[in-house]
Amino acid sequence: MREFFQRRGKFRPQPLDESGELQIPEDLWVKCPKCDEVIYSRELERNNRVCPKCSHHLRLRARARIALLSDPDSFTEWDRGIATEDPLEFVDGGGPYTDKLARTRAKSGEGEALVIGEAMLEGRPLVLAVSEFEFLGASMGSVFGEKLVRAIERAAERRLPLVTVSASGGARMHEGIFSLMQMAKTVAALARLGRAGAPHIALLTDPCYGGVSASYATVADIIMAEPGAIVGFAGPRVIEQVTRQKLPEGFQTAEFLLEHGAIDLVVRRDDLRATLTTLLDHYQRNAPPRPVEPLAAPVAVGERADG
């Protein structure tokens, strides 16, 4: 499920400094992967990484996405301290999984591939769960699943809307069957969110595949995608290999998905805050009052399978 993104353009990592702020070298110029326009990086960031020339939506890192989808200083992160284990004692051509995790943490500045927390958007409360593609292709393993389930459970408890933002290569190979089980685990939690009457709004971003597109990300009350985002079950290279068929133009783009009835909306990054705010209002307008917020949200401690 992960191989497809090897054929896509290299992502330029942006290391975080100790305060967690993005460090952008002053002199960096970025080339738009679609129109080849060379863009001054500060301008690109100011434009939320949308190409000013061709409107191509470049990938946005998790913390930049959170900044885009919340009011200033309103985001409270949850469960940064939950850490990845190596249940398979996994070693592949690149060496042990534990070494890879260490390198990935250093490179990405994140502890895992999903960032969760609560925030306000135009004064409206919401729970956010945003995947970080720079962390092993935002593949879903045990920690990704556990963090997402905690976010879902807290949203359900307080009847807060849940907004997930997903880019992912799929399930994380290095954790084997545990990764597959996160598909069931996250979807099961969403079933309960639904019964609690809180909406799940999913935003699919480039690229989104396999274990994520076939689980929580498409079990949503509203499914949005960014223009041009590539979303599917199997990656294009795998499909071409299996079917020996050339893929049609625009295959698996957000627009293709819209035409085929798979998603509700294609939303430009510029319009995202406004669309989301409108939707949050709709889901709140007829709803009964939310339960009074507990002073400190109790942390749901998951049991461990093998300990």
Next chain:
Amino acid sequence: MREFFQRRGKFRPQPLDESGELQIPEDLWVKCPKCDEVIYSRELERNNRVCPKCSHHLRLRARARIALLSDPDSFTEWDRGIATEDPLEFVDGGGPYTDKLARTRAKSGEGEALVIGEAMLEGRPLVLAVSEFEFLGASMGSVFGEKLVRAIERAAERRLPLVTVSASGGARMHEGIFSLMQMAKTVAALARLGRAGAPHIALLTDPCYGGVSASYATVADIIMAEPGAIVGFAGPRVIEQVTRQKLPEGFQTAEFLLEHGAIDLVVRRDDLRATLTTLLDHYQRNAPPRPVEPLAAPVAVGERADG
């Protein structure tokens, strides 16, 4: 919605005598509309009107169908006395609707296009609602709808399985909007049957279109069709006129529907009793005991819209 059956082979009416028994002239020979085999009519009836040569399923009249699907003398008919009105004071090229009704009654030996009642099948109780294509193409008007709803309500009340057998040209033009409304009325009753936990098993027979195929007949827990039965929303002639497209081989046959996921099963007439018995057992095996049968089933009297 009715025009399609003008292109199909003429149906040979079999008048009933006063006892309601089929009167088959001793010397009648019937030609199979599919393979042209000339078949002695008694042999054809003994074979439940399945061509002994090519297995083509010829149309079966309502009372013969009921005999096929119930134990001898077990069928109790309901609501024979409900009579058709003429709310539109309808007159077309063929004259007044009331005259047409009188002629149709005489010709078909039936009071309306649907026969309802309760019966036993291999000792298992069920409610039957069987359409009579010889009565104005079994088009659904107010009486058809009202009788069907009464059958559904009684099945729900006693948690008995409902078996509908439908051949129909669709809604009855002569009763205008009232006919259209029977689609809503019958489906609404089925929603309540479902909540009562009683199954609706539908058998689609040749031909079944429009107002019937797009209402109660496809809102069923199990949808069966007879081999070769033609079932669809719009008739083939209408589709050809509208699209100016030649229709594919086998279009709208039961086998076409099975391939396109529209029905559960294609069942040969020979196998119908056995399949139905098996299904009735499945729906009864885990079910709570049925409510004790009232000594006399109360007749639900419908209000009249225009009285």
Next chain:
Amino acid sequence: MADGGTPEPAPLAAWDRVKLARHPQRPHALDYLRELTTNFVELHGDRVFGDDHALIGGLAAFDGCTVMVLAHQKGGNTKENIDRNFGMARPEGYRKAERLLRHAEKFRFPVIALIDTPGADVGVGSEERGQATAIAESLLTMADLRVPSIAVVIGEGGSGGALAIGVADRMLMLENAIYSVASPEASAAILWRDAARAPEAAATMRITAPDLLGFGVIDEIVPEPEPAHERPRATIQATGAAIARHLRELLAAYPLDDPAAVDRLREARYRRYRRLGVWRDEADQALRVGSAAS
């Protein structure tokens, strides 16, 4: 049969109404949404096969609450009409409607349906993908809906394709709208084997709003002192006022936050449809073969 107490001083002939109902400048669903609602978010797709442009839906704020809107959408010109398939929905459209109805139930959004279609799409693809089943399942979902619903025929109400989003707690109709079991042309072709006799069929079939009010099929006529295409804003506003009035009544009788209201609502809706039809109950007797109708 009389039409009932309809205030209709100088009734138009049925065929005149057909022409008005189909008038290309007559306001269509999106005109109503723009004028009557705010924050409309169109929701696309059936999550299975496609997105139908002839049957649209989405969330909108109306009269202080959020409603789920379903509507047939005709085009204003030929290009638009090709995109909208002239308002004739395919199975994908009815499956989108069903999906959005379930969404409305989950989040307790009342449903408002605007009906304006010549009928459901006729074609090989629509048959292959189960047009009949798609309509039937939409009927079932509407009949059993857990939230209040109001349907309004704003133009053409064509057959099962119209009814599929028209099983509602309140049924309104614009004065010059029509609602029929088959189009006048199809009716004429069946009745006289001559589609050109559509005007005659239109009269015979009793398809106008006053007819349907008399029959008890609809609850109210939204008057058009002048035809809708001549005074679109006034017509839309009058329609909005009527919808708002019925919606308030329904929400007062069946509050969204009262779980016990669901059963009462469904029961009332069932009774509404249960009574539709005209028949005569005779003693349950041996059938008099060939007897006349009375």
Next chain:
Amino acid sequence: MADGGTPEPAPLAAWDRVKLARHPQRPHALDYLRELTTNFVELHGDRVFGDDHALIGGLAAFDGCTVMVLAHQKGGNTKENIDRNFGMARPEGYRKAERLLRHAEKFRFPVIALIDTPGADVGVGSEERGQATAIAESLLTMADLRVPSIAVVIGEGGSGGALAIGVADRMLMLENAIYSVASPEASAAILWRDAARAPEAAATMRITAPDLLGFGVIDEIVPEPEPAHERPRATIQATGAAIARHLRELLAAYPLDDPAAVDRLREARYRRYRRLGVWRDEADQALRVGSAAS
């Protein structure tokens, strides 16, 4: 990490199990149904687009009650395998599964799922018709099911295509079945860019029944003293006995006629999946960038 208390005196290598799980003579779903059930009525179609032959379903009598069966079906030869798409279900298959799951809920039939697939179908058509969504919705329906469910991996349990019918109250696995996040070949291609190293990947990925029992993913292993294809009837009978035992336990704990049991059943199933995964909870602290997993 240890495998846990699995009785496995002379364990086969993972790759040997892969070969056994895929053995063409290994009994497939319909062999189980013929041997273990009576009155099987196969129910076809998704009511939307098609009937998938790779994922079958229907009603059957088993151990005195009626159950809804869902199963991947592989072919016994090339011709059958082409018809069955080698057991790789398309979106229509998962939508049929979902339809039958709802049917099972409505009539309170417990669900038995037999898993035997290399994975979900990969292709342009499957993408166009929403393979990802179809799988996700089947997961949701199984996770939230109102009746007890038992899933058994009888051969290959390939990725999301297997899991789609494998979210159950009890999860069994035959001794020589495999269950994995990706096929050994796909894993090898990803891990070493060399599909030929599949045997190595099979070992690395920990995909055997003893592995999964140790991980707490499955509840019981159905032993194969001899491989299933050598003694098919004995294997099928042993599987049937295990299913019956678990089904009786579930029905005793969650009686079909007790409405209160539904919530308890769902809660227990949620807990079952909620705990799956391996992680370490540290104090909620500033992230130590680059710290090892320790």
